[in-house]
Amino acid sequence: MAATSDATAARMAAEARERKRVFAQCERFLVGHGPLRPHAALAELAREVGTAEESDHYGEGELIEDFEREVAELLGKESALFLPSGTMAQQIALRIWSERKRCATVAFHPTCHLELHEQRGYARLHGLHARLVGEAHRLLTLADLEGVAEPVAALLLELPQREIGGQLPTWDALVAQTAWGRERGAAVHMDGARLWEAAPFYGRSYAEIAALFESVYVSFYKGVGALAGAALAGPAEYIAEARVWQRRHGGNLIRLFPYVVSARVRLRERLPRFSAYHQGAMRIAAVLSAIPGIALTPDPPHAHMMHVTLRGDTERLLAASLQIAREERVALFSALAPTDVPGIAKFELWVGDAASALTDEEISAYFTRILAAGE
Amino acid sequence: MAATSDATAARMAAEARERKRVFAQCERFLVGHGPLRPHAALAELAREVGTAEESDHYGEGELIEDFEREVAELLGKESALFLPSGTMAQQIALRIWSERKRCATVAFHPTCHLELHEQRGYARLHGLHARLVGEAHRLLTLADLEGVAEPVAALLLELPQREIGGQLPTWDALVAQTAWGRERGAAVHMDGARLWEAAPFYGRSYAEIAALFESVYVSFYKGVGALAGAALAGPAEYIAEARVWQRRHGGNLIRLFPYVVSARVRLRERLPRFSAYHQGAMRIAAVLSAIPGIALTPDPPHAHMMHVTLRGDTERLLAASLQIAREERVALFSALAPTDVPGIAKFELWVGDAASALTDEEISAYFTRILAAGE
Numbered sequence: 001m002a003a004t005s006d007a008t009a010a011r012m013a014a015e016a017r018e019r020k021r022v023f024a025q026c027e028r029f030l031v032g033h034g035p036l037r038p039h040a041a042l043a044e045l046a047r048e049v050g051t052a053e054e055s056d057h058y059g060e061g062e063l064i065e066d067f068e069r070e071v072a073e074l075l076g077k078e079s080a081l082f083l084p085s086g087t088m089a090q091q092i093a094l095r096i097w098s099e100r101k102r103c104a105t106v107a108f109h110p111t112c113h114l115e116l117h118e119q120r121g122y123a124r125l126h127g128l129h130a131r132l133v134g135e136a137h138r139l140l141t142l143a144d145l146e147g148v149a150e151p152v153a154a155l156l157l158e159l160p161q162r163e164i165g166g167q168l169p170t171w172d173a174l175v176a177q178t179a180w181g182r183e184r185g186a187a188v189h190m191d192g193a194r195l196w197e198a199a200p201f202y203g204r205s206y207a208e209i210a211a212l213f214e215s216v217y218v219s220f221y222k223g224v225g226a227l228a229g230a231a232l233a234g235p236a237e238y239i240a241e242a243r244v245w246q247r248r249h250g251g252n253l254i255r256l257f258p259y260v261v262s263a264r265v266r267l268r269e270r271l272p273r274f275s276a277y278h279q280g281a282m283r284i285a286a287v288l289s290a291i292p293g294i295a296l297t298p299d300p301p302h303a304h305m306m307h308v309t310l311r312g313d314t315e316r317l318l319a320a321s322l323q324i325a326r327e328e329r330v331a332l333f334s335a336l337a338p339t340d341v342p343g344i345a346k347f348e349l350w351v352g353d354a355a356s357a358l359t360d361e362e363i364s365a366y367f368t369r370i371l372a373a374g375e
Numbered sequence: 376m377a378a379t380s381d382a383t384a385a386r387m388a389a390e391a392r393e394r395k396r397v398f399a400q401c402e403r404f405l406v407g408h409g410p411l412r413p414h415a416a417l418a419e420l421a422r423e424v425g426t427a428e429e430s431d432h433y434g435e436g437e438l439i440e441d442f443e444r445e446v447a448e449l450l451g452k453e454s455a456l457f458l459p460s461g462t463m464a465q466q467i468a469l470r471i472w473s474e475r476k477r478c479a480t481v482a483f484h485p486t487c488h489l490e491l492h493e494q495r496g497y498a499r500l501h502g503l504h505a506r507l508v509g510e511a512h513r514l515l516t517l518a519d520l521e522g523v524a525e526p527v528a529a530l531l532l533e534l535p536q537r538e539i540g541g542q543l544p545t546w547d548a549l550v551a552q553t554a555w556g557r558e559r560g561a562a563v564h565m566d567g568a569r570l571w572e573a574a575p576f577y578g579r580s581y582a583e584i585a586a587l588f589e590s591v592y593v594s595f596y597k598g599v600g601a602l603a604g605a606a607l608a609g610p611a612e613y614i615a616e617a618r619v620w621q622r623r624h625g626g627n628l629i630r631l632f633p634y635v636v637s638a639r640v641r642l643r644e645r646l647p648r649f650s651a652y653h654q655g656a657m658r659i660a661a662v663l664s665a666i667p668g669i670a671l672t673p674d675p676p677h678a679h680m681m682h683v684t685l686r687g688d689t690e691r692l693l694a695a696s697l698q699i700a701r702e703e704r705v706a707l708f709s710a711l712a713p714t715d716v717p718g719i720a721k722f723e724l725w726v727g728d729a730a731s732a733l734t735d736e737e738i739s740a741y742f743t744r745i746l747a748a749g750e
Contacts, residue, residue: 024429038428038438038632042421049413054399063413084459088625121623125500221629228628248496249624250463253603254596257413258633 019322019334026331029354030284030363033225041227045258048265055255059243063257067264071231075216076207079239082260084251086193086230087118089217092245093232094154095126097187097215101153105129107145108156110136111163113191139167145180155181158191159198159209165297166194166305166350168201178212188212193219196271197304200278214238220263223277223304224270225352229259273353277304280351287360293371305350310336312374314345320373324366330358332366394697394709401706404729405659405738408600416602420633423640430630434618438632442639446606450591451582454614457635459626461568461605462493464592467620468607469529470501472562472590476528480504482520483531485511486538488566514542520555530556533566534573534584540672541569541680541725543576553587563587568594571646572679575653589613595638598652598679599645600727604634648728652679655726662735668746680725685711687749689720695748699741705733707741 024035056064064082072080083089090113094106106122108114110132114122122128131152134140139161157177160166169177181188190213192198199206210216215234220226232242246252281301288294293311310317314336321332336345399410431439439457447455458464465488469481481497483489485507489497497503506527509515514536532552535541544552556563565588567573574581585591590609595601607617621627656676663669668686685692689711696707711720 036430038424038430039426042417046417046421051414053413055411055413085625085628119619119622125623227630244494247494248500250460253460255602
C-alpha cells in the first residue's frame with residue numbers, strides 16, 4: 001500500500017510540474033492578469049521610475065512617503081505604512097490593538113489568513129489567542145459575534161472572504177458587525193487583501209468602507225498585480241507604533257523601492273478597472289453556471305472572483321484542461337482542490353486583465369468539452 | 376533654554392538635509408560604492424536577469440533555489456535560505472536554537488545588532504533573553520565567556536564587529552570562543568553581515584570560517600551592495616525549520632526576485648574584490664593616521680572599514696566637508712557622531728568601489744584642510 005501511494009504521489013507531482021510548464025507557455029489565460037516574468041517586470045519598472053527619483057532608505061524618503069500618503073488618502077485614514085507583506089501587516093495590526101486593550105484574544109473567521117496560511121505566527125511570535133467566530137463555509141454573522149462570551153482586543157473582518165469565493169456581507173450586516181466590535185470595546189480591523197475588488201458590490205468609496213474600521217490592511221499584489229507589498233492604514237500614532245513593529249519583524253528594509261514603484265504603477269493603472277473585473281466575473285459566471293455539472297460559489301459573484309466546482313473525475317478534468325493548454329495555448333485551470341462532495345472538485349477563478357482575451361463562446365465551449373471528458 | 380534647544384535642533388536638522396542633498400550630487404565618494412539610484416538599479420537588473428527566467432513563487436523556483444545553493448556552497452553548509460533582511464534571519468536563527476536547547480537565553484556582545492538596531496524584536500517577538508557578554512568598546516574575549524554563569528541556548532559572534540570599527544578576533548581566539556560555546560552545549564551562530572570582508576584578514580575561505588559555526592547569517596546589501604536581502608545557512612533540517620519561521624515573520628514573499636537577482640549579480644561581481652577593499656582600507660588608513668588630529672579604530676583596519684575620529688569643532692568640521700562636497704563634488708563624510716571624548720567626533724569609513732577614484736594625495740589634502748578648519 002505505502003509503495004503504491006508513494007508511486008501515485010510521485011506521478012501526480014510530476015504531472016503537476018508538467019501542467020505548470022505547459023501553462024507557463026500559454027498565450028491566453030482565464031484567471032488573473034497573465035504571467036509576470038522577471039525580465040519584463042524589471043524593464044517596465046525601470047521605465048516607470050523617474051530618473052531623478054531617489055531610493056527610499058529604511059522607510060524614509062519621498063518615493064515611499066508620497067506613496068504612503070496616496071494610500072492613506074484613498075482609504076480616508078490619517079496615515080499609512082508600506083510593508084513587504086500582508087502577513088507582517090496584520091500580525092502587527094493585531095499586536096498593537098492587543099497591547100492597547102490589555103487583552104491577548106483576537107476574533108476572526110475560521111478561514112482567516114492568519115489561521116490558515118501564516119503558520120500561526122500570531123501565536124508563536126505575538127502570543128495572541130484566536131477566538132474563531134462563525135463557520136468555515138459561510139459568511140460571519142452578527143449572531144455569530146453575539147455568541148462570543150469573552151473579551152476580545154480586536155475583531156478582524158476580511159472583505160471579501162477569499163476562502164469562500166470572495167463573498168461579502170451586505171452593507172447593513174457590515175455596519176452591524178463593526179458596531180458590535182466597537183460596543184464591545186474591541187478595535188475593528190479590516191483584512192482588505194482584496195478590498196479594491198469589493199467597492200463595486202457596495203457602490204461606495206474605499207474611504208467610506210474603511211471608515212467602519214479602526215485599521216485597514218490592503219495588498220498590492222493580489223488583484224492589483226504588483227510584485228509584492230502591502231499597506232497598513234489607520235490613526236497617525238497607531239501607524240507610528242506599527243513602524244516600530246515593522247523594524248522588529250525585519251520588514252524595515254534598507255530599500256523597498258522595487259515594490260513601492262510596482263505598487264504605485266499597478267494601483268494607479270488598475271484601480272479604475274476593478275469595476276470592469278467585477279462585471280467580467282458576472283459575465284463569466286453566467287456562462288459557466290449554464291453548463292451542466294458546474295456550480296459557483298457565490299453565484300452571482302460579489303467581487304471579482306468565485307469558486308468553480310466541476311463534477312467529474314478529477315484526473316480526467318485536469319487532463320482535458322491540460323490538453324486545451326497544450327493544443328490551443330489557453331490556460332483555464334492547472335489544479336483542482338477536493339470539495340466535501342465526492343466526485344466534485346473546484347478551482348478559484350479571479351478575473352483580471354487576462355480574461356478579456358477569451359470570448360463567452362470560447363469559455364463555454366472549453367468547459368463543455370472539459371465536463372464531457374470528466375464524465 | 377527649551378526654545379533655544381528647539382531652534383538649534385531645527386537648524387541642525389535643516390543643515391543635515393542640506394548636506395544630504397549636496398552629497399547626493401557628488402561625483403566621487405570616499406565611502407562605499409557610491410549612490411544607488413532606482414532607475415539605474417532597475418535597468419541594470421532587467422539587463423542581468425535572463426529573459427527565460429521565471430519568477431520565484433513564495434520561496435520556490437529555480438531562480439531563488441539556485442542562488443540559495445550557490446550561497447550554501449560558498450559557506451560550506453548543507454542548505455541556505457534567502458530572506459528579505461538580516462533582522463529576520465538572526466531572530467529566526469536564535470529562536471530555533473532556543474527551542475531546540477529548551478532555553479530562552481542567548482549570549483551576544485553589547486553592540487550586537489539585535490541589541491541596538493532591532494527594537495528588541497528578539498524579546499518582544501521571540502521571548503528571548505539576552506546575556507550580554509564583554510564590553511561595548513572592545514572585542515569579546517574567552518575570559519568574558521568564561522564569566523557566563525548561566526546556560527545559554529546560543530552564542531552569537533559578529534565577524535567583523537561593526538560598532539567597533541570592524542575589528543576581528545585572531546583566528547586562535549575565534550577557535551577558542553566557538554569551542555567554548557560547543558562545550559557549554561550552546562549553538563554557535565555567526566552574524567556575518569560583513570563576513571565577506573573578513574576573509575582577507577584570516578587568509579581562509581568562507582567555508583573554513585563558517586565551519587566553526589552551526590549557523591551563519593550573511594548580508595547582500597552591506598559590502599556586497601545589492602538592493603537588500605540576506606541568507607541564513609546551516610544544516611538542511613535547520614533551514615527547513617527556518618522556512619516555517621520566515622513565513623511566520625511575513626518574509627516569505629510571493630516574489631523576491633528583484634533582491635535575489637541583485638544579490639546574485641553583486642555577489643559574483645564583488646566577491647573577488649574584497650581583498651582589494653581590505654588593501655584600500657589599509658592604504659587610506661595609512662594616509663589618514665599620518666594627519667595630526669586623526670586617529671583610527673582599529674589601526675590598521677582588520678577588514679574593509681574603520682572608525683575615523685577627528686579632533687575639532689564638530690560644526691566646523693562638517694561645514695568644511697560640506698564645502699568640499701559643494702565645490703569639488705567630492706563626498707567625504709556627511710555626518711559625525713560624538714565620542715566619549717569632548718572635542719572629538721567620528722564617522723564610519725568603509726571601502727568599496729568608490730574610493731579608488733580618490734588619490735592618496737587628494738585624501739590627505741582634503742582631510743588636512745578639514746582638520747585645520749575644525750581647530
